[in-house]
Every structure is written in structure tokens, then in C-alpha cells.
Amino acid sequence: MQDQGQADNFPENRVVPAEAGRAARAGSGKFRGLSGKLLWLTVVCIMLAEVLIFIPSVASMRLRWLDERLNAAAAAAIVIDGLQPVELPRALQKEILDATGTKAIVLRKDGTSRLLATADMPTSVDEQYDLTDVPASTAIRDALDTLIFGGDRLIRVYGPVQDTNTGVEVVMKDKHLRNAMLVYSRNVFLLSILISLFTATLVFFAINRILIRPIRMLTGSMQQFSIDPENPQHVFVGDGGRDELAVAGRHLTSMQMELQKTLKQQKNLAALGLAVSKINHDMRNILAAAQLMSDRLVHVDDPMVKAFAPKLLRTIDRAVGYTTEVLSYGQASESTPRRRRIRLYDLTQDVRDMLALDAQAGIEFIEQMANDLEIDADSEQLFRVIHNLCRNAIQALSTAPGVGQASELKRITVSAQRVGSVVSIIVDDTGPGMPPRARQNLFAAFRGSVRSGGTGLGLAIARELVLAHGGTIALVEKPSVGTQFRIEIPDRPVSLEDYRSRSLQEK
Numbered sequence: 126m127q128d129q130g131q132a133d134n135f136p137e138n139r140v141v142p143a144e145a146g147r148a149a150r151a152g153s154g155k156f157r158g159l160s161g162k163l164l165w166l167t168v169v170c171i172m173l174a175e176v177l178i179f180i181p182s183v184a185s186m187r188l189r190w191l192d193e194r195l196n197a198a199a200a201a202a203i204v205i206d207g208l209q210p211v212e213l214p215r216a217l218q219k220e221i222l223d224a225t226g227t228k229a230i231v232l233r234k235d236g237t238s239r240l241l242a243t244a245d246m247p248t249s250v251d252e253q254y255d256l257t258d259v260p261a262s263t264a265i266r267d268a269l270d271t272l273i274f275g276g277d278r279l280i281r282v283y284g285p286v287q288d289t290n291t292g293v294e295v296v297m298k299d300k301h302l303r304n305a306m307l308v309y310s311r312n313v314f315l316l317s318i319l320i321s322l323f324t325a326t327l328v329f330f331a332i333n334r335i336l337i338r339p340i341r342m343l344t345g346s347m348q349q350f351s352i353d354p355e356n357p358q359h360v361f362v363g364d365g366g367r368d369e370l371a372v373a374g375r376h377l378t379s380m381q382m383e384l385q386k387t388l389k390q391q392k393n394l395a396a397l398g399l400a401v402s403k404i405n406h407d408m409r410n411i412l413a414a415a416q417l418m419s420d421r422l423v424h425v426d427d428p429m430v431k432a433f434a435p436k437l438l439r440t441i442d443r444a445v446g447y448t449t450e451v452l453s454y455g456q457a458s459e460s461t462p463r464r465r466r467i468r469l470y471d472l473t474q475d476v477r478d479m480l481a482l483d484a485q486a487g488i489e490f491i492e493q494m495a496n497d498l499e500i501d502a503d504s505e506q507l508f509r510v511i512h513n514l515c516r517n518a519i520q521a522l523s524t525a526p527g528v529g530q531a532s533e534l535k536r537i538t539v540s541a542q543r544v545g546s547v548v549s550i551i552v553d554d555t556g557p558g559m560p561p562r563a564r565q566n567l568f569a570a571f572r573g574s575v576r577s578g579g580t581g582l583g584l585a586i587a588r589e590l591v592l593a594h595g596g597t598i599a600l601v602e603k604p605s606v607g608t609q610f611r612i613e614i615p616d617r618p619v620s621l622e623d624y625r626s627r628s629l630q631e632k
Contacts, residue, residue: 157502164330167325178308182260184268186309190302191256191282197225200285202232207261218242223488226301233283233292249279250296268306269520320625339370343377350381355388372568393411440479462503462593464617469500473539478513480519486535488522490515493540500541500548501616506590510598512541513583514610516550521556521608550612551601559608567600 200219221242222228229243254267276299283294346361353359361379442454473492482488500507518537538553560566568588591598596614603609 126245131513150589163337164325164399166330166474167328168321171321171324175321177312178268179313179317180265181249181308182313183272184261186267187271187306188256188259188264188303190305191254192284194226194295194297195256195282195293198295199291202227202230202241202293202400204231204287205232218376225295227295227297228279229296230292231283231296233294234290238294251278252280252299254280254282254320256282264576271303272306272310275299286580295448308520339364339374343370343374343462344469346377346381354381354384357385360385377553462506462590464501464503464594466499466501466506468496468503469550470494470496470539471497472504472508473511476515476539479512480515482519484521486519488519489536493538494542498541498543498548500550500614501541502594502614503590506593507614510590510612511550511552512585513587515539517552517583518552518556518608522554524630546616548614548616552612553607553611554606555605558606599621 158344159520177327193488205221216240222230222244228245230241232241234237252270259267278299279296280299280302281296285292343361346359349356349359350361358586361374361377363371365371425595470492473494479489480490481624482490504608515537522535534555536555539550540553541550543549568584588598592616594614596612598610598612601609601611
């Protein structure tokens with residue numbers, strides 16, 4: 126059992142998720158992954174390019190083939206023309222026609238046309254082609270027409286004899302022309318296949334080395350890291366290049382390292398939360414006993430005790446409430462505010478009493494608000510917000526070197542005013558201000574602490590409580606030294622029924 130438990134701690138023995146397993150199997154075959162797709166894509170693209178090249182190429186081949194037939198017929202025509210006025214026998218004419226692959230040869234010279242050789246001269250032809258000056262579009266159209274519909278048509282082709290004024294005209298079947306074009310097309314197709322495969326193979330190995338292999342390393346690192354994110358050996362190590370994949374690798378390394386820090390921090394927080402919960406459970410019992418004993422102080426006739434007993438009871442009640450909330454810290458957020466209209470001046474007085482400012486510290490606490498100013502909020506949660514901000518101000522005023530040498534410099538001011546349905550609260554101090562690092566992570570837990578050893582939870586909790594009220598909290602830039610926070614909390618929207626009932630009560 127012990128060996129089995131130790132084996133379970135190793136990442137190699139963990140169960141790989143189904144998605145990761147399928148991804149690993151999919152990437153294992155080179156020709157089934159991105160590289161295989163790239164190989165076939167390269168072949169298809171090259172074939173498409175060859176098709177675009179083939180069409181004008183076969184048109185050019187057709188013109189060359191016809192030019193060769195005209196040149197052969199022109200050579201025979203010149204010989205026959207030199208034998209004038211002797212007429213060639215029919216047998217010799219047939220041999221010349223068979224040698225040139227034609228059925229009739231006509232010589233055009235000095236504006237006249239002469240039939241030099243013929244064998245069964247047809248009465249009509251299917252197509253006529255002039256090779257004097259053929260545009261590219263016409264050549265392509267005629268080539269496609271011959272390939273698709275040719276093979277059994279009689280055509281007439283005429284053109285000049287080199288640079289002379291003499292022209293030659295031949296009549297022939299286009300069967301041999303079409304067969305030659307088909308052979309040429311087959312050869313071009315086979316050559317295109319070989320070029321495509323050769324080029325695609327080179328591209329395959331080059332891209333596989335330059336692109337696919339780094340991508341596989343990235344995905345492999347992601348899979349290993351997802352299986353065991355706490356293992357430092359699973360952090361991706363790049364090659365230090367400058368391309369996009371190298372930059373992505375460096376970002377992946379940074380993200381994995383940051384995630385490992387977060388996981389380690391969360392693990393420590395979980396252990397800390399368990400310890401705090403245990404301590405808090407016992408502390409709540411102690412506070413409950415203190416609460417019972419403090420209740421008896423109310424009945425003591427001593428004036429001093431009667432003056433401090435209510436404050437002591439409220440303090441113990443808050444402590445008991447806080448311990449109860451700590452025990453339920455595992456909730457996703459703070460409890461929903463139990464809002465009601467409260468006098469803000471009385472709440473700031475409770476904050477002042479809770480701070481217990483010592484006269485020797487020389488810190489002055491000032492409230493600047495109307496005594497009857499009311500705010501629609503949860504009194505306990507708003508107390509925590511203002512108390513956290515004031516406590517941070519006291520710590521800044523008490524620990525900052527060279528600040529507060531004169532009594533008027535050590536001051537905390539809590540001011541408030543109502544504008545319409547929004548109450549704006551400002552907590553201002555004359556301390557040294559907030560350093561740049563704390564400003565960047567102002568409301569981030571465990572990162573926004575100003576003083577050494579702080580957790581930064583105070584501002585994070587304050588922001589969460591203010592947002593739960595639908596309000597805002599922000600750091601305000603001020604021309605003088607110190608720190609100033611502004612809290613704005615709007616009233617709840619009033620339903621029509623509540624408005625009518627309130628109106629009837631006022632009447």
C-alpha cells in the first residue's frame with residue numbers, strides 16, 4: 126500500500142485526460158497532422174498552377190505543330206512550283222500529301238492561288254485557321270476546341286512562307302493534331318505530378334523542421350503541464366529564437382511560471398485558511414463568553430462603565446460577526462448587502478472609536494459632513510470599508526519617516542456629500558502617499574500592499590464590498606502629499622409600490 130501511494134504521487138502514473146490522449150495520438154502521425162495537410166495542400170496548389178500554365182502551353186504547342194505542317198507543305202510547294210508547267214502525276218501527289226499529312230496543298234503567289242497537290246478534294250471544311258498573326262486568347266480558344274471537339278474534323282490552315290509574300294494553304298484532318306496534343310497533355314501531367322511531389326516533399330521536410338516541430342514542442346509542453354502543472358520540469362524551455370513561434374514559446378514559459386506561482390500561493394492560502402478556521406472557531410467561543418460577561422456591565426451603576434459598556438458591546442458584536450464570516454470564507458464572494466438608510470455621521474463616529482487614536486500619536490481625525498446625511502448601505506460592510514481605509518492612513522502616518530513633524534500634518538479627514546441619489550465619501554490623509562508599485566496593483570490581493578509585511582487584503586475587500594453596493598472606489602490624484610480615496614454609492618432604485626406606501630405614510 127505504501128508503494129502504491131508513493132507511485133500515485135508521480136506525474137507519470139496519473140491518468141491522462143481523454144482530450145489530451147486524443148490530441149497526442151493525432152499529432153503522433155506526421156502525415157495525419159498539420160505537416161500531412163501541408164503536403165497535400167502543396168501538391169494541390171502546384172497542380173492548380175500547372176493547369177494555369179498548361180492551357181497557354183498546349184495552345185503554343187498546337188501552333189508549333191501547325192507551323193511544322195505548313196513549313197513541310199511550303200517546302201514541297203516550292204519544289205512543285207519550280208516544275209512548271211509540268212503537272213505531277215497523281216501517284217507522286219499522293220506521296221507528297223502523305224508525307225506532309227495533308228489532303229490538299231495550295232500555293233498563293235503574286236495574288237493568285239494554285240492547287241499543287243490534291244487527293245479527293247472535299248467540297249467544304251469544318252474549321253479555318255489563319256496562322257499569320259494569332260492572338261493569345263484565340264490560340265487558347267482554338268486549342269481547347271480541338272482537345273474537346275476535335276479528332277474527326279476537316280480543317281483548312283494557311284499562313285505565310287517565312288518572310289516572303291508567298292503563302293501556303295493546306296487542308297487536312299485534325300486527328301493527328303489532336304493525338305499529338307493528347308500526348309503532350311499526358312506528358313505535361315506526369316511531369317507536373319513529379320514536380321509537385323518533389324516540391325511538396327522539400328516543402329514538407331522544411332516546414333516540418335521550421336514550423337511543425339516547434340508547434341509540437343509547444344503542444345507537448347502544454348499537455349505535460351496540464352497533467353502536472355506543479356512540476357517545474359514541465360515548464361517549456363524555448364530555443365531563444367526571434368521568430369513568432371519563439372516569442373510564443375517565451376510567453377508560454379512566462380505564463381506557466383506565473384501559473385505555478387499562483388498554484389503555490391493558492392496551496393499556501395488553503396493551508397493558511399484551514400489554520401485560521403481552526404483558530405477562529407476557538408476565538409469565536411472565547412468572544413461569545415466575553416459577550417455574555419459584557420452584557421452584565423450594562424447593569425452596573427458606575428457612570429464610567431455605563432459610558433464605555435455600549436461601545437464595548439458593539440466592538441465585541443463586530444468581532445463575533447467577523448469570526449463568523451471568516452469561517453465562511455470559502456464562499457465565492459461577500460454576502461449580499463443588507464441595505465437600509467443609516468446616518469453616515471454616526472457610522473464614522475464608530476470608526477473613530479474603533480481606531481482608538483492615541484493623543485500622543487498626534488493624529489487628528491476630522492469628519493466633514495452633515496449630521497443628518499443618510500446613505501443607503503449595509504452598515505457593517507460600509508463600516509469595514511471606511512475602517513480599512515482609515516487604518517491604512519494611520520499606519521502610513523505612523524510609520525512614514527519625516528512625515529508628521531508638525532501636528533497639523535498628521536490628519537485624517539472623512540468627508541461626504543450627497544449629489545442626487547449618490548453619496549460621495551472621501552477619505553483623505555496627509556501621509557507620504559502611495560508608492561508606484563502599490564498603485565499598479567492597488568486592489569489586487571497580496572500584491573497591493575503599501576507597507577512591508579502587509580497582505581493587501583484590506584483594499585481588495587473594500588473594493589469588493591463597494592462593488593456589491595453598485596458603487597465605485599478609486600484613488601484620487603491630489604496636488605499635495607497624501608492619499609485620497611473616493612467612494613461613490615448610489616441609492617437603491619425605489620419600486621412604484623414602495624414609493625406609494627412611503628407617500629401614504631408621510632401624509
